[in-house]
Amino acid sequence: MIKVLYDIEQLLSAKGKETGICRVSLEVLKELNQRPGYEVYPLVTIKDKGAAEYLKNKGLENLVDRTVYLPYLKKTTKCYNWRQKIKSALLMRCFGERYKQEIDKYDEYVSIFSPISDIVYDSHVHTKIFVHDLIPIKFPEFTSAKFAEKYKKWMANLRADEVFCISHSTRMDFFAERPDYDERKVKVVYLAADAKFKPTSSPDIREKYGIKTKKYFLAVSELTERKNFEHLVKAFLRFLDNSKTEDISLAIIGVKRAGYEALNRLVAEQKSYQDKIVLTGFVADEDMAALYSQAEVFIYPSLYEGFGLPVLEAMQCGTAVVCSDNSSLPEVGGEAVQYISGHDEAETARVLSELYYNDTLKEKLQIQGLEQAKYFSWKRSVDEIFK
Numbered sequence: 001m002i003k004v005l006y007d008i009e010q011l012l013s014a015k016g017k018e019t020g021i022c023r024v025s026l027e028v029l030k031e032l033n034q035r036p037g038y039e040v041y042p043l044v045t046i047k048d049k050g051a052a053e054y055l056k057n058k059g060l061e062n063l064v065d066r067t068v069y070l071p072y073l074k075k076t077t078k079c080y081n082w083r084q085k086i087k088s089a090l091l092m093r094c095f096g097e098r099y100k101q102e103i104d105k106y107d108e109y110v111s112i113f114s115p116i117s118d119i120v121y122d123s124h125v126h127t128k129i130f131v132h133d134l135i136p137i138k139f140p141e142f143t144s145a146k147f148a149e150k151y152k153k154w155m156a157n158l159r160a161d162e163v164f165c166i167s168h169s170t171r172m173d174f175f176a177e178r179p180d181y182d183e184r185k186v187k188v189v190y191l192a193a194d195a196k197f198k199p200t201s202s203p204d205i206r207e208k209y210g211i212k213t214k215k216y217f218l219a220v221s222e223l224t225e226r227k228n229f230e231h232l233v234k235a236f237l238r239f240l241d242n243s244k245t246e247d248i249s250l251a252i253i254g255v256k257r258a259g260y261e262a263l264n265r266l267v268a269e270q271k272s273y274q275d276k277i278v279l280t281g282f283v284a285d286e287d288m289a290a291l292y293s294q295a296e297v298f299i300y301p302s303l304y305e306g307f308g309l310p311v312l313e314a315m316q317c318g319t320a321v322v323c324s325d326n327s328s329l330p331e332v333g334g335e336a337v338q339y340i341s342g343h344d345e346a347e348t349a350r351v352l353s354e355l356y357y358n359d360t361l362k363e364k365l366q367i368q369g370l371e372q373a374k375y376f377s378w379k380r381s382v383d384e385i386f387k
Helices: 009-014 020-033 051-057 061-066 082-103 145-157 168-177 229-243 260-269 285-294 309-316 329-333 345-357 359-373 378-385
Strands: 002-007 038-044 108-111 126-131 162-165 186-188 215-220 248-253 277-281 297-300 321-324 338-340
Touching (some): 038 061, 215 309, 229 345, 285 309, 329 338
Parallel strands (some): 002 038, 215 297, 321 338
């Protein structure tokens, strides 16, 4: 039996509202928990974060009694100023040997996002870590200077036995930052969409989220500058002005992050079309499949991605997809989506108009998207991680 110590700290921080990396962490954990020959031991470093309740809520009751608590372990990874370095050194001295003995009881250590402590690296356990993107390094303007510097140090200190990049695009970016890394240790593992994302009908879903028109375009992601939703709103307004149609809205689903204020101001300024642009905030998973499925078109104008999970979720729900042609997105969409530059509002408006009026093209993309989505599965991903 292979014993896997699995870091769930990031999951607990999500407080049940998993998006992006946290969604990946949960899906890999669920799939691994079903795998014969493996025993999963969730790792937490803060005792009062509600690990037992979280695992029960996610149908992972069997992992509650296996949860491993190693306080201060994460603090040994924080070495970004002299105070943290001194504290980390003291913690290593106090807990290092004891924690190594505990960690040596396991065969593998998995982190879906968080940096790995030197205590873990210096033990005998086989280490595996995901690299989702290098955006804080490639595009520091999309994050804080402090986080960009921290992320760069994470990458510099990374020495896992296996590194899993979530696209070939991310793998190329990784080697641009770490040309010294052994290529044999760095692999591509694609993400997948949960099986609950499938064509779904729900007559009341529009009313529930304040969508007043019969038809709607949909966008889903965190509301940050990089997701390029201001561009989308401006392109949608062009579409409305050009088409003069009144039976369609733009619904944007996502939690508010840094940069949300500019988008909110832009929407507030559109007095004539304010009821045609809906910012829903966070939407629970149980409603997402219906929102994807009933949208006329799903649009993802992101300026850069490590993977682009919402594109896959939309295709799996049978919705026609429009997305940017940069970074990893062509790997996810293949030939099943309509691509845009993400910089030309007239182009985006034209594509929206084309799909709004051309049912044949829209249906073609729907069929192709469903086929493309079959290429991705969590079973296949976990097979790659634990083969």
